[in-house]
Amino acid sequence: GAFYATQDVCTHEHAYLSDGVVVDCVVECPFHQGRFDIKSGKALGAPVIHALKTFPVEVVDGRIYVRVTPEEAAEGSS
Numbered sequence: 001g002a003f004y005a006t007q008d009v010c011t012h013e014h015a016y017l018s019d020g021v022v023v024d025c026v027v028e029c030p031f032h033q034g035r036f037d038i039k040s041g042k043a044l045g046a047p048v049i050h051a052l053k054t055f056p057v058e059v060v061d062g063r064i065y066v067r068v069t070p071e072e073a074a075e076g077s078s
């Protein structure tokens, strides 16, 4: 019933969390099974120790908006 947004690249190595598995509010990295809380970005144990960046999400008229700075948007496009 809610939407959350985090960075896609794992903080351990270069794996895409969008290729991982989500169970409840936890995403598991496809490389080494590091797990993160999607709501807070918190790393939930080894091998991941650094939290994910999270972004504010708003739903307006059925559209989902994710607030990012211009710098964060530029990082995502490279």
Ligand code: FES
Residues within 6 Å of the ligand: 010, 011, 012, 013, 014, 015, 029, 030, 031, 032, 033, 034, 047, 048
């Ligand atoms: Fe994600 Fe290692 S790359 S846990």
